Amino acid sequence: MGEEYFDLLVYIAKEKGLFNTLKSSTSKIANEMKVSQQTISRKLRDMEDLGLIKREVTPNGLSISIADGGRAVLKKNYLELEEIFKEKKLVLKGIIEKGIGEGKYYMSMKQYQQQFKSKLGFDAYPGTLNLKVNKVEVMGFLSSLEPVIIEGFTTKSRTYGSLTCYKIKINGIGGAIVIPERTRHEEETLEIIAPVHLRSKLNLKDGTVLRVKS
């Protein structure tokens, strides 16, 4: 292939862009790229043969510009990487888990409820749906969403931490993923809130596969 020419092609393009001519020397480029002068000399000759660059040798240096072939290689790689980074995961898959009851407890606090209403736009049903998910998939899914911070508070009996929420849709119903402060990073269960009791409304059972969308 031609993988070994890519870095040098990027170097040239970064120096003077895709269309201008770079006046330099093999030793100068070699120094900056931390390889030998001989390697740069050989690579540039090879790249010229491959139609990646145009090259003109003068007594005291080189004139290098990127040829159509080189631009094509750069663009191909750019588009591939753009595809990778611009792709945002729109659906998260998980399996319904038996709730452990804690969600119901803190969900009922009016200090949280008021913020759910004002920041998420709905009165949350007092309880959470637990969804077992793949940790890395969650990262990809959440990374494209805007976090909504629900502030914590303290009562005379205990302290309630802040919550990070992400608005989602569950079978068309607007809800949110709720991640309590200081959740273990290895956590593989997400808690989901919604204005209705999702379990009965959507007839969900433990083990059901559920897809939520952003």
Place this chain on the structure above:
Amino acid sequence: MGEEYFDLLVYIAKEKGLFNTLKSSTSKIANEMKVSQQTISRKLRDMEDLGLIKREVTPNGLSISIADGGRAVLKKNYLELEEIFKEKKLVLKGIIEKGIGEGKYYMSMKQYQQQFKSKLGFDAYPGTLNLKVNKVEVMGFLSSLEPVIIEGFTTKSRTYGSLTCYKIKINGIGGAIVIPERTRHEEETLEIIAPVHLRSKLNLKDGTVLRVKS
């Protein structure tokens, strides 16, 4: 460095994104990338050692996901290429040349003038300013601009070809670069039109260096 792992990293990321796990086999990947099974096997092991991927070997295949190091490499390359492709040359430098008179001739045709007014937004002064420029710089400059096509027409005496125009600013005055149809590709002189006589308005003389902006 690690240039030889880049293509494989891109392959994995394209398959399943930056966060999901790819279940495949060394021979399947080798087939698709047109290298040997042994090479893929070795490279994946190396990439795991380098912290580019996470890898799990099972009796009937592999689970591969991209690690933080791999994401860093991909992102670095993405940002470099984005810089190269997103950089739009905003200024084009040239030297005022003596006009050859032809511009003035066709500029006065009302069939062109009507289109200048409707498509470029100004009545063009009947004459062009000739600017000697670097061919490759022109390509970089024009590639980021929207071409405006002025249709050709035929009179009883001759045919007037279509013109490709690019709106620009010359010292703050809105004008356009005009490239006649079938211009020689090696042409190094651009013709510029504007609503005023640029030469007198801007006190330009032959040999003056002029910068036009998009």
Place this chain on the structure above:
DNA sequence: ATTACTATGTTGCGAGTAT
């Protein structure tokens, strides 16, 4: 079927040096 070892090609790198 897998992955990955060993042995053997092949290619790339760079020190020395010619031009």
Place this chain on the structure above:
DNA sequence: TATACTCGCAACATAGTAA
């Protein structure tokens, strides 16, 4: 100074095959 040879060595790729 510059580019670009030659050539010894190291790195990479692959065929065969073990596990």
